[in-house]
Amino acid sequence: xxFDPILDLFRGKAVTIPPMxxxxxxxxxxxxADAVLKIAAPDNLAFDGTHLLFSSxxxxxxxxxxSDKPERVERLPATVTAMxxxxxxxxxxxxxxxxxxxxxxxxxxxxxTPASLGNLACPTxxxxxxxxxxxxxxGSDKHRASDWAVDLMEKNAGGxxxxxxxxxxxxxxxxxxxxxPYGILIQGERIVVAESWRHRLVAIPxxxxxxxxxxxxxxxxxxxxxxxxxxxAWLALFAPRNRLIEFVLLENDYRAAxxxxxxxxxxxxxxxxxxxSFLEPLQSGGVKTMGIHKPWSPSRSYGLVVRLDAALQPxxxxxxxANGRRHGITSVxxxxxxxxxxxxxxxxxxxxxWRAEAGA
Amino acid sequence: MTxxxxxxxxxxxxxxxxxxxxxxxxxxxxxxxxxxxxxGAGKSTLTKIMAGAVIASSGKLLYRGQxxxxxxxxxxxxxxxxxxxxxxxxxxxxxxxxxxYLGQEKFLNRLRGIYISAxxxxxxxxFTVDPTAIVSTLGAAKKxxxxxxxxxxxxxxxxxxxxxxxTLTPEEKRHFFxxxxxxxxxxxxxxxxxxxxxxxxxxxxxITILRDGEKVQSGxxxxxxxxxxxxxxxxxxxxxxxxxxxxxxxxxxxxGKKILSVQDISMGNIVRNNSFSVYEGQITGVFGLIxxxxxxxxxxxxxxxxxxxxxxxxxxxxxKPVRYYVPAPAVKDGILYVTEDRKAEGFFETMxxxxxxxxxxxxxxxERVPYVSMREMRDLSQxxxxxxxxxxxxxxxxxxxLSGGNQQKVVIGKSLVQKPKLxxxxxxxxxxxxxxxxxxxxxxxxxxxDGLAVVVISSYLPEIMNLSDRILVCxxxxxxxxxxxxxxxxxxxxxxxxx
Numbered sequence: 001x002x003f004d005p006i007l008d009l010f011r012g013k014a015v016t017i018p019p020m021x022x023x024x025x026x027x028x029x030x031x032x033a034d035a036v037l038k039i040a041a042p043d044n045l046a047f048d049g050t051h052l053l054f055s056s057x058x059x060x061x062x063x064x065x066x067s068d069k070p071e072r073v074e075r076l077p078a079t080v081t082a083m084x085x086x087x088x089x090x091x092x093x094x095x096x097x098x099x100x101x102x103x104x105x106x107x108x109x110x111x112x113t114p115a116s117l118g119n120l121a122c123p124t125x126x127x128x129x130x131x132x133x134x135x136x137x138x139g140s141d142k143h144r145a146s147d148w149a150v151d152l153m154e155k156n157a158g159g160x161x162x163x164x165x166x167x168x169x170x171x172x173x174x175x176x177x178x179x180x181p182y183g184i185l186i187q188g189e190r191i192v193v194a195e196s197w198r199h200r201l202v203a204i205p206x207x208x209x210x211x212x213x214x215x216x217x218x219x220x221x222x223x224x225x226x227x228x229x230x231x232x233a234w235l236a237l238f239a240p241r242n243r244l245i246e247f248v249l250l251e252n253d254y255r256a257a258x259x260x261x262x263x264x265x266x267x268x269x270x271x272x273x274x275x276x277s278f279l280e281p282l283q284s285g286g287v288k289t290m291g292i293h294k295p296w297s298p299s300r301s302y303g304l305v306v307r308l309d310a311a312l313q314p315x316x317x318x319x320x321x322a323n324g325r326r327h328g329i330t331s332v333x334x335x336x337x338x339x340x341x342x343x344x345x346x347x348x349x350x351x352x353x354w355r356a357e358a359g360a
Numbered sequence: 361m362t363x364x365x366x367x368x369x370x371x372x373x374x375x376x377x378x379x380x381x382x383x384x385x386x387x388x389x390x391x392x393x394x395x396x397x398x399x400g401a402g403k404s405t406l407t408k409i410m411a412g413a414v415i416a417s418s419g420k421l422l423y424r425g426q427x428x429x430x431x432x433x434x435x436x437x438x439x440x441x442x443x444x445x446x447x448x449x450x451x452x453x454x455x456x457x458x459x460x461y462l463g464q465e466k467f468l469n470r471l472r473g474i475y476i477s478a479x480x481x482x483x484x485x486x487f488t489v490d491p492t493a494i495v496s497t498l499g500a501a502k503k504x505x506x507x508x509x510x511x512x513x514x515x516x517x518x519x520x521x522x523x524x525x526x527t528l529t530p531e532e533k534r535h536f537f538x539x540x541x542x543x544x545x546x547x548x549x550x551x552x553x554x555x556x557x558x559x560x561x562x563x564x565x566x567i568t569i570l571r572d573g574e575k576v577q578s579g580x581x582x583x584x585x586x587x588x589x590x591x592x593x594x595x596x597x598x599x600x601x602x603x604x605x606x607x608x609x610x611x612x613x614x615x616g617k618k619i620l621s622v623q624d625i626s627m628g629n630i631v632r633n634n635s636f637s638v639y640e641g642q643i644t645g646v647f648g649l650i651x652x653x654x655x656x657x658x659x660x661x662x663x664x665x666x667x668x669x670x671x672x673x674x675x676x677x678x679x680k681p682v683r684y685y686v687p688a689p690a691v692k693d694g695i696l697y698v699t700e701d702r703k704a705e706g707f708f709e710t711m712x713x714x715x716x717x718x719x720x721x722x723x724x725x726x727e728r729v730p731y732v733s734m735r736e737m738r739d740l741s742q743x744x745x746x747x748x749x750x751x752x753x754x755x756x757x758x759x760x761x762l763s764g765g766n767q768q769k770v771v772i773g774k775s776l777v778q779k780p781k782l783x784x785x786x787x788x789x790x791x792x793x794x795x796x797x798x799x800x801x802x803x804x805x806x807x808x809x810d811g812l813a814v815v816v817i818s819s820y821l822p823e824i825m826n827l828s829d830r831i832l833v834c835x836x837x838x839x840x841x842x843x844x845x846x847x848x849x850x851x852x853x854x855x856x857x858x859x
Contacts, residue, residue: 004683015624016623016624016635016673016674017623017624017633017635018621018623018635019621019622019623019635019636019637019839020842021636021637021830021842022615022618022637022639025830025842025844026841026842243624243633292859294840294859295841296840296841296856
């Protein structure tokens with residue numbers, strides 16, 4: 001055993017996937033959840049105190065309590081990749097082209113571009129730090145946010161966390177070398193960041209510094225974080241880890257050939273939805289038997305929302321399993337006593353019955 | 361119907377203690393007669409006398425109306441009485457076919473010929489066993505099939521099956537019962553010893569119940585139901601408390617600290633990327649069909665088997681990575697595996713209860729003094745015999761002389777002296793009678809109540825559903841599903857185990 005680290009240099013270190021048990025025990029809570037709204041690829045849920053704000057493609061929409069008719073707030077030139085609600089009804093909106101627009105609030109109509117931010121071109125998560133500062137997670141220094149699958153397959157870790165002064169436009173780098181930071185949560189003197197490709201949450205000092213792991217070995221790819229009313233947090237995981245993808249991530253030549261020769265939707269890579277085309281990988285007897293899609297079968301997509309306690313340890317989880325449809329949960333928020341989750345793969349915003357504490 | 365085999369006032373005593381006393385038993389021609397009773401009730405002793413393996417102290421054995429006495433099993437076999445023993449009596453280094461025809465070889469024996477003949481014979485019984493396979497490479501179920509085939513092959517008129525179905529899968533059991541019915545149609549009389557009362561009630565014509573070496577009841581199967589059988593066996597009704605489904609959330613223990621985390625362990629084609637966790641203060645039930653890799657997984661965890669050298673996965677005990685190449689360090693770290701095959705792996709059968717328990721202490725390095733202390737051995741034996749209710753003539757009784765249930769308690773005691781953190785019970789009640797099952801279940805529950813992490817591997821669904829606080833289902837070398845006892849139904853568990 002003492003020689004294992006040395007032997008690993010020659011035989012390759014084993015990549016293991018943590019089981020979905022304990023607080024992560026599988027259930028069908030997301031599939032059973034009520035759909036508040038059915039809409040194409042909802043994402044970036046935010047709550048301004050009265051209305052639910054979210055994006056769908058290039059549109060930013062607002063949904064009044066009890067209504068099922070969203071109103072358009074804004075239409076952007078590119079797909080919205082991140083949003084954050086701030087003080088005085090301010091709303092920061094980031095697009096796939098790297099532009100960040102402030103809508104309402106003290107800095108209304110302020111526009112930040114990659115050029116003005118020093119090539120900050122891949123905003124994946126935003127959070128207001130007071131009224132005058134905006135935290136920006138840059139997912140990758142090589143690709144756009146929508147090219148996340150390419151970033152994963154290239155095994156990049158060029159993400160970073162920035163604080164931008166909205167008065168002056170000055171950007172301060174708080175942390176670097178992050179493997180696709182995809183969620184931000186401010187907790188006292190630390191900033192919690194979801195590092196997707198490393199399947200973990202890390203804490204970064206508010207004034208910047210090294211990232212300290214808080215919660216590691218997550219069974220999927222973490223996305224957005226949102227504060228919970230009890231002092232804990234909500235975490236969305238947008239895709240599951242599986243053996244085949246981990247294997248492909250170890251095989252450099254295969255991966256390079258796959259990226260070159262196969263269309264992206266059919267890569268052996270995590271996905272926000274799956275099972276829609278016969279060309280997809282993982283179509284075999286291991287998935288369906290006698291016409292029944294097995295819930296425990298390997299899948300490229302999955303639906304998972306996790307409730308974390310104040311110490312950011314998982315206490316409960318809500319799932320849509322391989323045979324479910326509410327996959328690709330990229331965003332979650334507590335709004336007006338409800339916990340809402342955006343299922344990009346399932347094209348719906350879901351109200352989770354979190355008091356059932358499924359999986360606890 | 362004519363009586364083919366009969367005992368009158370049959371008694372057998374060991375060291376003056378009667379194992380059976382004044383038993384009158386009748387087996388009619390062409391009937392299936394179930395013999396049920398707790399371990400130690402005397403079923404095996406009675407049938408061994410019939411099969412010539414044991415000689416009676418007093419009383420008469422009548423075969424076809426004539427008094428007879430067999431000195432050896434081969435005499436009984438020649439007379440037409442065959443017995444399929446609970447413990448395998450096959451020659452492990454020979455092939456299945458060689459075992460089938462052992463003692464009947466022609467002067468010029470042609471191996472190919474007996475393979476073909478054995479293949480045809482096994483196929484006629486619907487047993488999927490390779491006749492060319494060496495017996496030591498077979499699993500317990502397949503060995504049992506060969507045992508059964510050998511008895512049938514001898515064309516006996518009376519066949520005694522001692523717990524034939526304990527190691528068989530549901531599918532194999534169906535084949536076995538079909539075979540039993542075919543034998544009955546041919547006029548063969550069958551004595552069927554079983555602990556699965558449903559099997560006795562479903563497949564036999566008559567039932568005889570023994571308790572403490574005496575016959576307490578005998579009659580047509582239609583006159584019994586499960587509760588009356590149990591009441592006669594143990595003197596009280598246990599059915600409800602033994603196998604009730606735990607649907608009430610208050611009954612289910614909450615998970616404590618994660619004690620064992622297994623991630624992607626692999627071992628050949630048997631264990632494949634298996635991942636799961638085990639928590640303190642809970643019973644984690646693991647269900648799977650034979651060959652699903654559940655036993656092998658936990659043998660890897662406890663260092664009995666080695667995982668794959670390359671990319672064989674990770675095991676963490678109490679948050680620290682561990683990798684065992686032999687069981688000793690696992691035992692020292694508090695991982696204990698209580699084997700499914702107690703006769704082969706569980707105890708030293710010719711040693712006493714005290715010596716067996718003490719050997720467990722020595723294995724963990726927990727002995728008080730660096731030499732063999734007879735006093736420590738005696739104290740240990742007295743303590744555990746009392747707390748586990750091991751019933752024996754005295755502490756110096758050899759374990760082989762105990763009944764199955766008491767042997768199992770010794771195996772459990774031998775493990776518990778090692779002060780474990782995690783106890784893995786593999787088929788803890790296989791070959792154990794109803795009364796001892798209740799006691800073993802009590803022991804398992806108490807361990808979880810005391811805060812230990814407990815794993816119970818079982819092929820018996822009611823046992824898994826009754827004991828477990830969480831149920832893991834294993835299929836093709838990995839855990840495919842986790843269910844809470846509230847959600848679990850036999851159908852859901854079987855679906856996950858099969859598909």
